[in-house]
Amino acid sequence: MKNIFIALLALSVSSSAALASGVSPRFVLMKSSDLPITTFNITFRVGSADDPKGDEGLANLTARMLREGGVAAATIAGMKLPARTRAELEDFLFPLSADIGVSAEKEQVSLSVTSTGADAETVFGVLAQLILAPAFAPAELDRLKAEELDALSKQLPREDQEELGKAALDQVIYGPSHPYAHVVQGTVKGVGGVTIDKVREFYRSMFTRRRLTVGIAGVVSPRLLARAKAAFGKLPEGTSDRAEIPAAPAKEGVRLTIVKGPFDAVGAHLGQPIPLNRASPEFGDLYLASWAFGKHRSFVGRLMSHVREIRGLNYGTYSYAEDFPAGGHHLSEPTQAARTRQAFTVWARPTTMPNGCFLLRQIYRETNLLATEGLTKAEFDLTKSHLVGNAPLLATGLERRLGYAVDSVFYGLKGDYLARLQKGAQAATHARVNAVIKKYLHPDRMDMVVVTPDPDKYREQVLGAKCEISYASGVTKAPEVLAEDKVISTYPLGLAPERISVISSESVFDK
Amino acid sequence: MLKISMVLAIVVSMGTASAGEGILTLPHKAVTLSNGLKVYMVKYPSPGVVAYELPVHAGSRNEVEKGKTGFAHFFEHLMFRGTKNMTSKQFGELYVRLGNENNAWTSNEMTDYHGVVASIYLPKILAAEADRFANLEFDEKALRDEAGAVLGEYNKDVAQPDFLLEEKMAATAFKVHPYGHTTMGYKEDVVKFTERYNDVWPFFRRYYRPSNVSVVLVGDIDFNKSLKDIEKEFGKWAEGKPEAPVEIPVEPEQTDSRSADVRLDKPTQTRLEVAFKVPAFSTKTTDSEALGLLAEMLFGVTSDFQKEFRFEKKWLDSVSAGGGETVDPGLWLVSLRLSEAGEGKEKELRAAVDKTLESVRAKEPSQERLDATKKRFKNAALTGWFASPEALAKNVSWYTNFEPDLGVLDRIFERLRDVEPKTLMAVARAHLTNNHKTTVTLHGAK
Numbered sequence: 001m002k003n004i005f006i007a008l009l010a011l012s013v014s015s016s017a018a019l020a021s022g023v024s025p026r027f028v029l030m031k032s033s034d035l036p037i038t039t040f041n042i043t044f045r046v047g048s049a050d051d052p053k054g055d056e057g058l059a060n061l062t063a064r065m066l067r068e069g070g071v072a073a074a075t076i077a078g079m080k081l082p083a084r085t086r087a088e089l090e091d092f093l094f095p096l097s098a099d100i101g102v103s104a105e106k107e108q109v110s111l112s113v114t115s116t117g118a119d120a121e122t123v124f125g126v127l128a129q130l131i132l133a134p135a136f137a138p139a140e141l142d143r144l145k146a147e148e149l150d151a152l153s154k155q156l157p158r159e160d161q162e163e164l165g166k167a168a169l170d171q172v173i174y175g176p177s178h179p180y181a182h183v184v185q186g187t188v189k190g191v192g193g194v195t196i197d198k199v200r201e202f203y204r205s206m207f208t209r210r211r212l213t214v215g216i217a218g219v220v221s222p223r224l225l226a227r228a229k230a231a232f233g234k235l236p237e238g239t240s241d242r243a244e245i246p247a248a249p250a251k252e253g254v255r256l257t258i259v260k261g262p263f264d265a266v267g268a269h270l271g272q273p274i275p276l277n278r279a280s281p282e283f284g285d286l287y288l289a290s291w292a293f294g295k296h297r298s299f300v301g302r303l304m305s306h307v308r309e310i311r312g313l314n315y316g317t318y319s320y321a322e323d324f325p326a327g328g329h330h331l332s333e334p335t336q337a338a339r340t341r342q343a344f345t346v347w348a349r350p351t352t353m354p355n356g357c358f359l360l361r362q363i364y365r366e367t368n369l370l371a372t373e374g375l376t377k378a379e380f381d382l383t384k385s386h387l388v389g390n391a392p393l394l395a396t397g398l399e400r401r402l403g404y405a406v407d408s409v410f411y412g413l414k415g416d417y418l419a420r421l422q423k424g425a426q427a428a429t430h431a432r433v434n435a436v437i438k439k440y441l442h443p444d445r446m447d448m449v450v451v452t453p454d455p456d457k458y459r460e461q462v463l464g465a466k467c468e469i470s471y472a473s474g475v476t477k478a479p480e481v482l483a484e485d486k487v488i489s490t491y492p493l494g495l496a497p498e499r500i501s502v503i504s505s506e507s508v509f510d511k
Numbered sequence: 512m513l514k515i516s517m518v519l520a521i522v523v524s525m526g527t528a529s530a531g532e533g534i535l536t537l538p539h540k541a542v543t544l545s546n547g548l549k550v551y552m553v554k555y556p557s558p559g560v561v562a563y564e565l566p567v568h569a570g571s572r573n574e575v576e577k578g579k580t581g582f583a584h585f586f587e588h589l590m591f592r593g594t595k596n597m598t599s600k601q602f603g604e605l606y607v608r609l610g611n612e613n614n615a616w617t618s619n620e621m622t623d624y625h626g627v628v629a630s631i632y633l634p635k636i637l638a639a640e641a642d643r644f645a646n647l648e649f650d651e652k653a654l655r656d657e658a659g660a661v662l663g664e665y666n667k668d669v670a671q672p673d674f675l676l677e678e679k680m681a682a683t684a685f686k687v688h689p690y691g692h693t694t695m696g697y698k699e700d701v702v703k704f705t706e707r708y709n710d711v712w713p714f715f716r717r718y719y720r721p722s723n724v725s726v727v728l729v730g731d732i733d734f735n736k737s738l739k740d741i742e743k744e745f746g747k748w749a750e751g752k753p754e755a756p757v758e759i760p761v762e763p764e765q766t767d768s769r770s771a772d773v774r775l776d777k778p779t780q781t782r783l784e785v786a787f788k789v790p791a792f793s794t795k796t797t798d799s800e801a802l803g804l805l806a807e808m809l810f811g812v813t814s815d816f817q818k819e820f821r822f823e824k825k826w827l828d829s830v831s832a833g834g835g836e837t838v839d840p841g842l843w844l845v846s847l848r849l850s851e852a853g854e855g856k857e858k859e860l861r862a863a864v865d866k867t868l869e870s871v872r873a874k875e876p877s878q879e880r881l882d883a884t885k886k887r888f889k890n891a892a893l894t895g896w897f898a899s900p901e902a903l904a905k906n907v908s909w910y911t912n913f914e915p916d917l918g919v920l921d922r923i924f925e926r927l928r929d930v931e932p933k934t935l936m937a938v939a940r941a942h943l944t945n946n947h948k949t950t951v952t953l954h955g956a957k
Contacts, residue, residue, distance in 0.1 A: 034556030037894050087818055094813045095883040097890035114894045147828050150780070150850055158778060161670060262777035263670055298614075299591070300607050312659025315667055331614070350667060382607055389610015393627050396557050396730075397899025472662070474705050475655050 025209050025232045028405045029225070030217035032398070038120035038224075039398045040127055041215035043110040043336055043406050046206040048186065049179035050107075050243045054193065055202075057152075057186015060104040061144055061194050062202045066130050067102035067111060069140045074133035076234070077227040081129045086140055089126065098123040100130070103336055104184050105325060107243065108410065109207075110336040114399055117219030124224060128231040134203065138196045145191055152188045157505035161263045161350055162328045165451045168259050168508050169269045172447045173343050174248045180341065182509075184325075189511040208238025213409045217402040245340040248273035254494050256360075256448045256462065258455040261505035266356025266458070268363060270448040271345030274440050277322065278338075279411040284424035285436040286344070287321045292375050292383035293366075294319035294346065297331050300386060302379065303366055307348065310481055311469065313359055317348040319367075333394055335403025338410040344441060356452055357467030358489060364443065365491040371441035374434030384425055391422035444494065455502040463497060466490050533921030534892055537903075540734045541917045547722025548745050551907050551917055552737060553729045555900045561633050561730030562900035564625040564908040565640055568725070569718035571694045572619045572839060575757050578703070580689070581661070581696020582714045584617040585704055588657045589711065590624065591615075592649035594642045599653065605639055617694050620838045621912045627901050630731045634740045637726075641744035644719060651708040658704035665701050672779045676953045680784055683771040684842055684949040688762035717754035721745065725911060729904040762788075762840065770950040779955030780828075781849040783857055785864050786842040788947040789835045792913045794922035797930050799835050801938040802843050804930055806832035808876060808884050809867050810845055816867050826853030826860065838913060843943070857952060871939040875932035885927055892924070 028041075048059050073083040084092060093100065100113040100123075111130060115123040156164060167183045174180045182190070212235065214228060276283045294303035296318050303317040318327070322342045325334055346367060351359045375383070395401040395418060408417045452458045461467055466489050471477065477485070539553040555562075574580045593599035606613055606626075613626030628636050668674040678693050685691035695701065726741055765788050792799045810816050810832035821827045828850040834843035845864055849856065896906045910919045 032556070035897055037897065087813070087822065090813045094811075095886040095890070097887040097894065114898065116890050116893050119890070143822065143825050146825060146850060146852065150828060154778065154780060159672065265666055265670065298612075299603050308660055308663075309656065312656050312663065315660060315663045349663075350670075351663070352666070382604060385608045386610050389608075389629055389632065390612060391610070392560055392629060393610065393612050396560050396562070396627060396901060399898060472655075472659055472705060475659065476652065 023210050023237050025212035025214050025235075026409050027229070028213060028215040028402065028409065029220065030398070030402055030405065031220045032217065033219055035398070036117045036219060037114055037398065038117050038123075038216065038218040038220065039112070039114045039402050040124065041110060041112040041336075041402050041406050042127060042131060043108055043213045043215065044207050045107060045211040045213075045242050045410060046109050047105050047107040048182065048184040049245055050206055051179070051182070051186065051190065054190060055198060056182040056190030057148060058190070058194055058198055058202050059109065059206070060184050060186060061141065061148065061191065062199050062206075063102050063104040063109040064144050065136050065141060065199050066134050066203070066207075067100060068144065070135035070137045071129045072133045072135045074129055076125070076128045076132055077230040079125045079227065081125055081133070083135065085135075085137065093126060096123060098126070100127060105337040106180055106184065106323070106339050107245070108336045108338055110406075112399070120219060121221070121224050121227070124228060131207070132231065132234055136196055136199055136203070141194070141196050141199060145194060148185050148191050149188060152185055152191060152509040153506070156183065156185070156509050158262055160328065161261060161265065161267050161451050162347065163326065164259065164261060164505055164508065165267045165269045165449050166327070166347060168257060168451070168503070169271055169345060169447065169449045171508060172255065172257050172449060173271055173273055178248065179243060179245055180339075187509060187511050204236070205238070207235065209235045210238040210241040213406050215402045215406045217398045242340075247275065247341060248343070251445050253496070253499060254444065254446050254448060255499045255501070256450065256493070256495055258458055258500065258502045259449060259451045259505055259508065260455045260502060261451050261453065263350070263451060263453055264353070265350035266353055266359065266450060266452045267350040268348040268356070268360045268448070268450050269346065270363060270367065270446050271343045272442055272446045273341065273343050274321070276440065277340060277342050277411060278407075278417065279413060282436045282440075283321065284421060285428055285433045286440060287421070288383055288387055288425055288428055289370075289375060289433055289437050290319045290321040290344065291387060292379045293370055296320065296324060296327060296333070300383065302370070303346070303363065306366060307359070307362060312471075312475070313355055313362070313469070314349045314351040317346065317363060319346045320344070332400070335400060335407055338407050353452070353454070354470045356450065356458060357461040358469040360448060360450060360462065361467050361491045361493060362488045364448065364493055365488055367441070367446070368443040370437060371443050374437050375430070377430055380430040380433060384428055387425035388422055391418045391425065394418055451505070459500055459502065462493065462495065462500070534889070534896075534924050535917060535920045539917050542738060544721070544742060544746055546746065546748060546750050547720070548748070549725040549911070549915055550738065550741055551725060551727045551911055552732060552734055553903060553907065554732060555729045555903060557730045557900045559630055559731055560627060560900060561630045561728055561732050562625070562627045562904040563633070563636065564623055564727040564904045565644070566725050566727065566908045566912055567622040567624075567718055568723050568912055570618050570620045570622055571692065571696070572689045572759060573718060573757075574689050574692070574696065575759055578700055579710065579714070580692045580700045581704070582711065583622050584694050584696065585657070585661055585711065586715060586719075587615045587617045587622050588661055589649060589654065590643055590647060592653045592657060595646040595648045596642055597639070599649070602639060602643065605635070609635060611636060619690060619694060619841075623908055625901070625904065625908070633728075633732070633737065637740050637744045641748060644724060645748040647715065647719070654708050654711070655705045658707070661704060662701055665695050665698060668695060669698070672775060672782065672953055672955070675773050675775070676782050676784055676951060679771050679773045679953075680786055680842070680844070680949065680951045683769050683951060684765075684786055684788070685762055687760045688839060689759065690762070690837070690839065690841060713754050716751065717756070720753065721748050721750050725908070725915070727904050727908045727911070729907065730900040759839065765947050768945045768948045768950070773951065773953040775953065775955045777956055779953070781854060781857065781955070782953040783847045783849065783860055784844055784951045785861070786834070786844040786949045787943045788840060789843040789942045791838055791840050792836045794914060794919060794926050797926045797934050798938055800923065800926045801930050801934050802835040802942070803833065803888070804881065804884050804927075805871065805935055805939060805943070806834070806843065807887070808880060808935075809871060816863065820860065820863060824852070825850055826856050836913075861950065868939060868943045871936060872943070875936045878932055881930065881932055881935070885930070888927055889924060
């Protein structure tokens, strides 16, 4: 059994001694010469949660402008680097196939790239120049603003029903004035008001040494390392190292938000804040519970079995103990999407219009049963074994290993998070996990979100005494399934009419 | 009933190599068992972890029978419904217990069952995989349940404008060949899956045979031990009596420029897709590599086209191009999504695509631009294909589906090396022409 335990790579998290004074960026180094490649991950602890009021979308646009706004001439760590427009940079990077990615999330902005080991120093030069000498060409900002406005006014409200539902859920869980309330892209109003001066100011105050973690993995020459250590000393130190993220407001009772959108099916979501994240001792137990209940995009989990396998009601239903952005588009758990505050959520993929009401009652009932009765011994044993075997598989390549290590800096974790997760699962007990479930899950205070083309009809259905399931013609179900269907169809949601609100899909993204 | 298989797994062919000059410098080995099953193994530095793939060399291009479109994808689901020895639940639980991460996908060309697991659990996974390939068994009720799930997946896809565009492009470009339907199949066929219990088995027997399946292992493995494990589990899988083969109809040569339009009853951005019929994938000629290079050079992120229409005029917010990796002659496409500023500019954009292609038909591209793009492709493979054991396993699985030996990976880069500016012009003149063109637009409601 010993060899499935995660082997620690030559991993070190250290502070640079290169600076004469002040706070140094943190470094994560994972040297390895097994493959001729080098991976960089430069992450700032800044994100849409730092957007100033009225400028929602500024962090994301600043991040994208770092990547796409061109660079000014600069000498960085002895490297003389010429000014280049965005297009000239793309031409320069093109043969290297060093496609520098940028991601912005609620509390992290990350530039990352993998190059061949032979090209690593050249690619690092560009990466450092993007961060230290951005040109912020105004024309590029106009283009990016137009793209984000398109996304916020068209794609997000009209084309991706499931991400829309998740965005709406975030908004209702945290409330309209919380730093997490708007999506990372911002709002139509906020993006519209972003100017190049605002981008420059946001960059100057937020992209600082205190907020920076530099990750490098793979082939790392001594000269590359020396340059990386010297380069970022030029960034201002900054004043704060993070945004203050208040806890979500405490609530009583359940609420339902019906989002009207141009879709042909009904999707359902529910959730509540939890006072845990990766740094909390009890997080691992709740994470294990969320896998047992509905591991992301897999057949592990009670929800997948009860909703899809037994009833064929939708394509999948999943649960989460931490945020998983763009889950409809990714199978792997994301990195650089860390959050100080987390929520326990359930995401039910869309079902047919007639079954939309049943779907919500079913996932609510399942969540209630989990909260009151916990996991069975068999579920616990199976998921524990799964998590122990699966933890090493969450990061099999260099990029993901480095990504997790950089996130560990965010959460203040020492050592390898996945090894910790595995060890935690190994030590987990049935009683302890069920106690954590009982302690932190409160279905009687949850927010629910439904996305449907016909809110009036849905409202009427959900306030009615019964929501029946309709199976395709010819489908037969076992008597015990039909008996349970009856229970689900009348399962009380505890929803008072005044706790149901109807909003338009556009309103989730407009201001 | 106990049935002892007398088929012995004798290795009939084998190729081994260590570090070579090509792209595949990791130690690798290919073997064909006596029942026809092909095995591809690569050692990858992922301590304690191995990625595996079981490609079935049949996809939606094999769905030639009327009313039975979508079967390859349907089987991708049915393969999780249990065997003679294990219920679906037991099968699922075994994988879960081992921490295995597994899934499957279906394309026009193939169906692929894949996963990643701790190396010490690999023998148990191989045993279970061999069992479901040799002994798949489920009842009519299980089929009906899965039919509901597949319909749900169709309904999810059909809400996406890009899926509708793909569906229309397929139907317009192909009149006879099964590339005329998407992997999901026609909706009228998908809704009838619940009634198809007796019809699915011939498809299974026809394509789920040892000689039509491969095993790909990439990761922390010992070649001899893994091969022994594979022989033990898959060697007893008999080829059996094959179903009568079905002919995949040959698409007649396209001689006219075609177009179609999709109208959505909800608002969305306008899409414009221009496709050309191109030859099947092959490393015998430079065509496939030349077409890949042309897509990148003419429509990639540093192309004059993107510079003008995406970054200067801002008429487009998404430009992609590529294709040509198909078992039968397929499509090479340019896909454009119009931004708000680009609404109403379709005519100009169509003309710009034509002009871009005319430029390469009329004049050879520069050697310098070609060399930069070649270097990009090689670097992209070094960083992308080798990013993780799963990524490499997927590429091995995908390319050996076209040409069944590991040498295909190196040959791709040999052909890439052989492409000259004049090759690009010749390929564009032969294939990227108006008589091979299909244009599809998608418009949302105002």
